[in-house]
Amino acid sequence: EMVLTQSPGTLSLSPGERATLSCRASQSFSSAYLAWYQQKPGQAPRLLIYGASTRATGIPDRFSGSGSGTDFTLTISRLEPEDFAVYYCQQYGRSPPNTFGQGTKLEIK
Amino acid sequence: EVQMVESGGGLVQPGGSLRLSCAASGFTFSRYWLTWVRQAPGKGLEWVASIKEDGSQTYYVESVKGRFTISRDNAKSSLYLQMTSLRAEDTAVYYCAWGWGSHDYWGQGTLVTVSS
Numbered sequence: 265e266m267v268l269t270q271s272p273g274t275l276s277l278s279p280g281e282r283a284t285l286s287c288r289a290s291q292s293f294s295s296a297y298l299a300w301y302q303q304k305p306g307q308a309p310r311l312l313i314y315g316a317s318t319r320a321t322g323i324p325d326r327f328s329g330s331g332s333g334t335d336f337t338l339t340i341s342r343l344e345p346e347d348f349a350v351y352y353c354q355q356y357g358r359s360p361p362n363t364f365g366q367g368t369k370l371e372i373k
Numbered sequence: 374e375v376q377m378v379e380s381g382g383g384l385v386q387p388g389g390s391l392r393l394s395c396a397a398s399g400f401t402f403s404r405y406w407l408t409w410v411r412q413a414p415g416k417g418l419e420w421v422a423s424i425k426e427d428g429s430q431t432y433y434v435e436s437v438k439g440r441f442t443i444s445r446d447n448a449k450s451s452l453y454l455q456m457t458s459l460r461a462e463d464t465a466v467y468y469c470a471w472g473w474g475s476h477d478y479w480g481q482g483t484l485v486t487v488s489s
Contacts, residue, residue, distance in 0.1 A: 364419065
């Protein structure tokens, strides 16, 4: 079964800085099936990226995704105050289970 | 505007049953896979189950197989999750979500608490 490991567990940065979040898979899979979500307290997750690098509708271009095989990255080029949240990666291949990473908490330094 | 609204959560004793509903609007319901995702208090997201557009295929996370049943009524634009033999570890906010993966739309969630 696929396991997604996100690192770091917590990332402390200041507004204006660049954030790099990692998602590593236990098995290689197609980048077409990798998504990133943002979740704020008390809210449902929000889709940011799908297909590893395609921004969802309405997502600012400071968010970008990259990677292939087993290593994927979400980059936030210049942090805004509203970007501090928990981020999850998800793989949703052709067969289940669809797996989420354990999350990275992005907090204000 | 796409809307997905869950209902049916609550407090239930271990071994009990509960049926969650998700009423959807703003998109052609019958054309899309639908999914339930849950989140235990203070924990991460966990995929629970998904159902094909016409209901002919369903998939479950191992921990709920044989206890949970996902279903849908395309005429009513509604998704369901029948949960039986509930355990303390099923305590979570349950979200319905659009699609098989890369979920563009989510409901606000409904809390299920399994406790005596």
